Ligand SMILES: NC(=O)c1ccc[n+]([C@@H]2O[C@H](COP(=O)([O-])OP(=O)(O)OC[C@H]3O[C@@H](n4cnc5c(N)ncnc54)[C@H](O)[C@@H]3O)[C@@H](O)[C@H]2O)c1
């Protein structure tokens with residue numbers, strides 16, 4: 389079995405590629421980072437270490453890589469011959485790889501009608517649907533009809549914290565032991581992919597929202613408040629009692645939405661929240677605040693981890709003050725090594741927090757959420773001074 393995986397980065401090598409290889413696939417990574425591509429082709433294997441209460445080391449073998457910038461033809465051929473295609477490149481990058489995927493699928497279609505699934509594993513609701521839409525921009529109407537019959541783009545949710553790696557080995561990855569990969573059964577064409585630990589479900593929305601509005605909301609609030617306090621890692625930030633209290637309250641807010649909307653058991657959900665806070669505290673991992681805070685414009689988007697749950701809570705008559713504080717902290721995120729943070733802080737300086745929310749979060753100045761965020765600015769300033 390052959391798998392093509394776009395993105396040989398943290399989660400690509402540390403979780404998805406590792407799981408595919410351990411399930412018996414030959415894994416071909418497609419990336420644009422020449423250092424990673426060269427090292428993968430030279431060694432054909434790399435080390436993944438699960439670090440938690442126990443330590444588990446795995447050697448991942450039967451891997452290779454293609455640089456799609458310099459060797460597009462090879463990338464197209466690899467997609468055409470694959471039994472499964474997956475991605476973890478960042479939601480913003482999906483439109484940039486769609487043309488190449490379309491070309492590979494077109495080539496494959498000339499040889500066979502056997503179904504193939506392309507699973508986008510990005511942190512966003514509906515990443516599979518977005519990728520399908522982007523791929524379809526590169527095909528004709530006649531091709532589209534066949535594409536629809538042969539190629540599945542199921543939505544999926546992936547959860548495993550993989551920090552930036554700072555060891556000498558460019559391929560070795562340290563990951564947390566917790567992992568989850570859930571795929572929407574309805575979007576799969578043909579047989580479900582045979583991947584160890586991958587679960588297919590009939591109704592994905594509760595799982596995606598539970599993960600995005602708990603793990604990623606909590607992570608984002610921790611990162612933006614940590615940055616506001618001059619803290620550099622998630623572990624240090626969550627160990628700060630005032631930050632932990634706000635994160636817990638923000639997760640109680642999203643938790644009330646999730647329980648109400650999807651019928652999760654309140655006790656089980658409270659335990660899920662505690663488990664996640666424990667994952668942020670993992671003392672064996674050092675996760676940079678700037679990794680988790682990255683791309684603040686994406687994270688402030690109307691369908692993303694902060695604004696989407698806050699708006700839904702307001703529509704249900706609630707006042708999500710702690711989420712609003714997290715949003716205020718995101719608006720204050722001005723790390724100069726992050727292109728989106730630079731653009732965001734220029735907008736905030738020019739148009740105010742409310743102007744930035746109108747521009748990036750799809751809100752209007754009269755929105756209750758905008759009022760709530762502006763109200764939290766004093767609380768943020770007090771935290772920054774501590
Ligand atoms: N790291 C995590 O904890 C984690 C967990 C779950 C989901 N995710 C999601 O997975 C995705 C990747 O995250 P990451 O942390 O691994 O990021 P990363 O930056 O470590 O990896 C992304 C990789 O994609 C490559 N890439 C960028 N543009 C490309 C292109 N045009 N073609 C091919 N490759 C390209 C980069 O060179 C890099 O190697 C994101 O959507 C993220 O939200 C991450």
Ligand SMILES: O=P(O)(O)OC[C@@H](O)[C@@H](O)[C@H](O)[C@H](O)CO
Pocket residue numbers: 511546547548549550603604607608679680681682683
């Ligand atoms: O990848 P992002 O930028 O959407 O979010 C940053 C982190 O919250 C994220 O990568 C988590 O580590 C991951 O989603 C855990 O499963």
